[in-house]
Amino acid sequence: MALSGAIAKRNAEIKRAAGKVARLVMKFGGTSVADIDRIRHVARHIKREWDAGHDVAVVVSAMSGETNRLVALTAECGVTVDNAEYDVVVAAGEQVTTGLLAIILQGMGVPARSWAGWQIPILTSEDHARARIAEIDTAPLEKGWKAREVAIVPGFQGIGPDGRVTTLGRGGSDTSAVGLAAALGAECDIYTDVDGVYTTDPRLVSEARKLDKISYEEMLELASQGAKVLQTRSVEMAMVHGVPLRVLLSFADPLKPEPGTLVCKEDEIVEKQVVSGIAYSRDEAKITLLGVADEPGVASRIFGALADASVNVDMIVQNISEDGRVTDLTFTVGKADLERAVAAVESNKIKCRELLSQTGVAKVSVVGIGMRSHAGVAQKMFETLAKKDINIQVISTSEIKISVLINSDQTQEAVQALHEAYELETA
Amino acid sequence: MALSGAIAKRNAEIKRAAGKVARLVMKFGGTSVADIDRIRHVARHIKREWDAGHDVAVVVSAMSGETNRLVALTAECGVTVDNAEYDVVVAAGEQVTTGLLAIILQGMGVPARSWAGWQIPILTSEDHARARIAEIDTAPLEKGWKAREVAIVPGFQGIGPDGRVTTLGRGGSDTSAVGLAAALGAECDIYTDVDGVYTTDPRLVSEARKLDKISYEEMLELASQGAKVLQTRSVEMAMVHGVPLRVLLSFADPLKPEPGTLVCKEDEIVEKQVVSGIAYSRDEAKITLLGVADEPGVASRIFGALADASVNVDMIVQNISEDGRVTDLTFTVGKADLERAVAAVESNKIKCRELLSQTGVAKVSVVGIGMRSHAGVAQKMFETLAKKDINIQVISTSEIKISVLINSDQTQEAVQALHEAYELETA
Numbered sequence: 001m002a003l004s005g006a007i008a009k010r011n012a013e014i015k016r017a018a019g020k021v022a023r024l025v026m027k028f029g030g031t032s033v034a035d036i037d038r039i040r041h042v043a044r045h046i047k048r049e050w051d052a053g054h055d056v057a058v059v060v061s062a063m064s065g066e067t068n069r070l071v072a073l074t075a076e077c078g079v080t081v082d083n084a085e086y087d088v089v090v091a092a093g094e095q096v097t098t099g100l101l102a103i104i105l106q107g108m109g110v111p112a113r114s115w116a117g118w119q120i121p122i123l124t125s126e127d128h129a130r131a132r133i134a135e136i137d138t139a140p141l142e143k144g145w146k147a148r149e150v151a152i153v154p155g156f157q158g159i160g161p162d163g164r165v166t167t168l169g170r171g172g173s174d175t176s177a178v179g180l181a182a183a184l185g186a187e188c189d190i191y192t193d194v195d196g197v198y199t200t201d202p203r204l205v206s207e208a209r210k211l212d213k214i215s216y217e218e219m220l221e222l223a224s225q226g227a228k229v230l231q232t233r234s235v236e237m238a239m240v241h242g243v244p245l246r247v248l249l250s251f252a253d254p255l256k257p258e259p260g261t262l263v264c265k266e267d268e269i270v271e272k273q274v275v276s277g278i279a280y281s282r283d284e285a286k287i288t289l290l291g292v293a294d295e296p297g298v299a300s301r302i303f304g305a306l307a308d309a310s311v312n313v314d315m316i317v318q319n320i321s322e323d324g325r326v327t328d329l330t331f332t333v334g335k336a337d338l339e340r341a342v343a344a345v346e347s348n349k350i351k352c353r354e355l356l357s358q359t360g361v362a363k364v365s366v367v368g369i370g371m372r373s374h375a376g377v378a379q380k381m382f383e384t385l386a387k388k389d390i391n392i393q394v395i396s397t398s399e400i401k402i403s404v405l406i407n408s409d410q411t412q413e414a415v416q417a418l419h420e421a422y423e424l425e426t427a
Numbered sequence: 428m429a430l431s432g433a434i435a436k437r438n439a440e441i442k443r444a445a446g447k448v449a450r451l452v453m454k455f456g457g458t459s460v461a462d463i464d465r466i467r468h469v470a471r472h473i474k475r476e477w478d479a480g481h482d483v484a485v486v487v488s489a490m491s492g493e494t495n496r497l498v499a500l501t502a503e504c505g506v507t508v509d510n511a512e513y514d515v516v517v518a519a520g521e522q523v524t525t526g527l528l529a530i531i532l533q534g535m536g537v538p539a540r541s542w543a544g545w546q547i548p549i550l551t552s553e554d555h556a557r558a559r560i561a562e563i564d565t566a567p568l569e570k571g572w573k574a575r576e577v578a579i580v581p582g583f584q585g586i587g588p589d590g591r592v593t594t595l596g597r598g599g600s601d602t603s604a605v606g607l608a609a610a611l612g613a614e615c616d617i618y619t620d621v622d623g624v625y626t627t628d629p630r631l632v633s634e635a636r637k638l639d640k641i642s643y644e645e646m647l648e649l650a651s652q653g654a655k656v657l658q659t660r661s662v663e664m665a666m667v668h669g670v671p672l673r674v675l676l677s678f679a680d681p682l683k684p685e686p687g688t689l690v691c692k693e694d695e696i697v698e699k700q701v702v703s704g705i706a707y708s709r710d711e712a713k714i715t716l717l718g719v720a721d722e723p724g725v726a727s728r729i730f731g732a733l734a735d736a737s738v739n740v741d742m743i744v745q746n747i748s749e750d751g752r753v754t755d756l757t758f759t760v761g762k763a764d765l766e767r768a769v770a771a772v773e774s775n776k777i778k779c780r781e782l783l784s785q786t787g788v789a790k791v792s793v794v795g796i797g798m799r800s801h802a803g804v805a806q807k808m809f810e811t812l813a814k815k816d817i818n819i820q821v822i823s824t825s826e827i828k829i830s831v832l833i834n835s836d837q838t839q840e841a842v843q844a845l846h847e848a849y850e851l852e853t854a
Contacts, residue, residue: 073527074530077527077530077534078533079534081530085527086526086530088525095515095522099514100516103509103513106509106512118545
C-alpha cells in the first residue's frame with residue numbers, strides 16, 4: 001500500500017508528549033457523534049488540540065444507527081444489491097456528520113472544513129463495499145493546515161479507480177483514520193466508548209486494569225481474540241506504518257483529557273509484561289473429523305472447501321496418526337458459520353469415519369510479548385485451568401499468544417483465574 | 428446559461444407522442460420516493476419508458492421528510508451555518524435515493540446506475556445553498572445510454588467552481604430535471620402528487636378542470652401566483668430552452684399512464700383559451716404610505732430599502748398626486764416579510780404622513796394568453812367581483828394576467844365566481 005510518498009520522509013514520533021507541535025488525526029465513532037450535543041462535545045476535544053497549536057485532521061463515523069438504517073434500506077430494495085450502489089447509499093451517513101461537525105467547530109471559532117473521500121482524494125481499490133485504501137493525497141489537507149484549518153474527513157469511504165464512491169466495509173472508520181495518519185505522518189487518537197485497553201474485559205473481571213501502553217502485536221492478538229476496542233485491520237495498518245495509536249474515552253471531560261492506552265512499537269515499551277492481557281470469545285464452534293485419511297492433499301481439500309464457502313477457520317489441530325493411515329482433525333469456526341462449514345465439508349465428500357460438531361465452546365487466550373523470552377507461561381496457564389477443573393479441548397499457540405478451547409460455561413471462571421495467576425491486577 | 432453546446436443542435440420535439448424513440452428526463456419528488464414501496468412504484472414508471480426504447484435519465488429528490496430532517500440538524504448546530512457545509516449535509520438525502528432506485532431497477536432487469544452531481548458533473552455557480560446550474564456535461568450519461576443504461580441523477584445538487592458540493596435551494600430538483608433535459612435535448616416529465624395543472628385549485632372549486640396543455644407563460648403566472656405544482660425557476664428554464672414539460676401523477680398505474688398536463692410553447696396550443704386559470708394566494712400583506720413626497724427618487728429609496736432587507740415586493744400601485752406635492756403609495760409583500768418591510772421603511776426615514784399595514788388580504792389572479800387579443804377580460808373580472816360585493820383594494824396587470832387584492836375571507840367566493848364567469852369548467 002502506497003499511502004503517500006511523503007510517509008518515508010516523516011517518521012511519526014509521539015511529539016505531543018514532548019510538548020511539541022504535532023500532526024494529529026482524531027477519530028470519533030458513531031456513538032461519539034450520535035446527536036448534536038455529542039458532536040458538540042467532540043468539537044471541544046478537537047478545539048483543545050487545535051488550541052495547543054497542533055495540526056488536526058478529524059475522521060468521523062456516521063451518527064449512531066444511521067449506517068444500520070441505510071444498510072436496511074438497501075436490503076429492502078432487493079435480494080441482490082449492486083455493491084457500487086450500496087456504497088452510494090451508505091456513504092451518505094459519514095458525509096452528514098462531517099458537515100455538522102464543521103458547522104459546530106466554526107461556531108466555536110475554530111476554522112474547519114469537511115472533505116469528501118473523492119475530494120481529497122482517498123483512492124481505494126475497486127472492491128465496492130470492502131475496498132482497501134490505496135493512496136491518500138495529503139496536499140489539500142496540508143494546505144488547509146497552513147491556514148490553521150481543521151480538516152474533517154468522512155471515515156469508511158473513498159473513491160475507486162472507476163471514479164465512484166467506495167466504502168471500506170463495516171468498522172472501516174478506524175482504518176480510514178490510521179490510513180490518513182500514516183499518509184500525513186501523524187499520530188492517531190481513536191476516541192471510543194471505553195477509556196483504554198484493559199488486561200481483560202472489566203465486565204468479566206472487576207480487577208481488570210487499564211494498560212498505559214501495549215504493543216501492536218499484542219493489540220492484534222487481543223483484537224482478533226475478541227477485544228472489540230479497535231478494528232484488527234486498523235491495528236495492522238498502524239503497525240506496518242508505525243503510526244502511534246491512542247485509545248481514548250470520547251465522553252471524558254475535554255478540559256481534563258485522560259491518557260487512555262497507547263498502542264505502539266514494542267521497543268517503546270520499557271517495562272515489558274510477560275503477559276499483557278487475557279482475551280476470550282464465546283462465539284466459537286468446534287468441528288472434529290474422526291478417521292480422516294492421513295495422506296497429502298487432504299487438509300488442503302478440507303480447508304479449500306471451507307475457504308470457498310467463505311468460512312473463516314481459526315484454530316486447527318491435527319493429531320499424529322497412530323497407524324499412518326487415518327488421523328483426527330479438529331478446527332474451530334465462528335458459531336454463525338457452523339452450518340455452512342459442515343455443509344461445505346459434507347458436500348465436498350471429504351472421507352472420514354465421523355464428523356462431530358459442537359457449539360457451547362469458548363476460546364480463552366493469554367497474550368504477551370514477554371512470552372518470547374520467558375518460559376513457563378503455557379505451563380502456568382494449563383496448571384491454573386487444571387486447578388479449577390476446567391478441561392482444555394484444543395490448544396493453539398503463536399509467538400506471543402496461547403489459546404485454549406474450553407466449555408463456554410467456564411469462560412468467566414477461566415479468565416478470572418488466569419488474570420489472578422499472571423498478577424495482571426497490579427502493574 | 429450554457430447548459431450544453433449540444434443544445435442548439437437538437438431541438439426537442441415531443442417525439443414520444445409521434446411514437447418515435449425519444450430522450451426523456453423523468454423527475455420524481457420526495458413524496459413519490461417516500462419509502463421503498465413507492466420507489467419500486469416509481470421504478471415501474473421508468474421501466475415502462477425504458478421498455479418502449481426511450482433513452483431515460485431520472486432525477487430524484489430526497490425521501491420525503493429527509494431534507495427537513497437534515498436541515499433541522501444543521502440548524503441545531505449553530506446560529507450561523509456555513510452554506511458550503513449546509514450543502515454537504517443536505518445533499519446526502521438525494522444521494523441515498525439515487526442508490527436505492529438503481530438497486531431496484533437492476534432487480535427489475537433494467538440496467539441503471541446512479542450519478543452524483545460532481546461525477547457528471549453538473550457545474551453550478553459558487554452560491555452555496557442557492558446555486559444556479561452553469562453547465563452540464565452530458566457525455567457520461569449519453570455513453571451509458573448507448574449501453575441502454577438508465578442514468579439516475581440526484582436533484583437539487585451540483586458542484587461549484589471550488590470543487591465542493593452545491594445545492595440549488597429548496598425545490599431545486601425540478602430545476603435539475605429541466606436543466607438536464609435542456610442539456611440532453613430531452614423531454615421532461617415531472618411526476619408529482621397531482622395529476623396535472625388545473626384551471627384553479629380543486630380544493631376550492633370542485634368544478635376545476637385539468638388542462639391538457641398550458642403555455643410556459645401562463646404556467647409561470649399560475650406558479651408565481653400560488654399554484655404550487657412546479658417550481659417557478661424550472662418553468663422559466665424550460666421556457667428559455669424550449670423543453671417540453673409534462674406534469675404527471677406519480678401514483679398512477681404505471682401500466683396505464685395518464686397524459687397529465689403538457690407545459691409548452693404557445694404556438695403548440697391550437698385552441699387558445701382567453702382565460703386558462705385562476706390563481707390565488709392568501710399569504711399577502713399590504714402596506715400603504717400616505718402623503719409621500721411626490722418627487723424623483725422617492726420610489727427608488729423606498730424599494731431600495733426593501734430590497735436591501737431582502738423583502739420581495741409584489742404589486743405596486745401609486746396614485747396620481749392631486750396637488751403635485753404628495754401622493755399615496757401601496758404595495759404588497761409576503762405576510763412573513765411584513766414586519767421586516769415596515770422596519771426597513773421606518774429605519775430609512777422615508778418621509779410620509781402615515782404608514783398603514785394590513786394582513787388578511789388575498790391576491791386573486793386571472794391568467795390567460797388569449798387575453799392579449801381579447802378585450803373585456805378585465806371588465807368581466809371587475810363586474811363579477813362587484814356582483815358578489817367583493818371590494819377590490821389594489822389592481823395590477825400584466826400582458827396575460829390581471830391580479831386584484833381583496834379581503835382574504837372572500838377568496839373562495841371570488842375564485843368560484845370567476846371560474847364560473849370565464850366558463851372554465853368546460854373545455
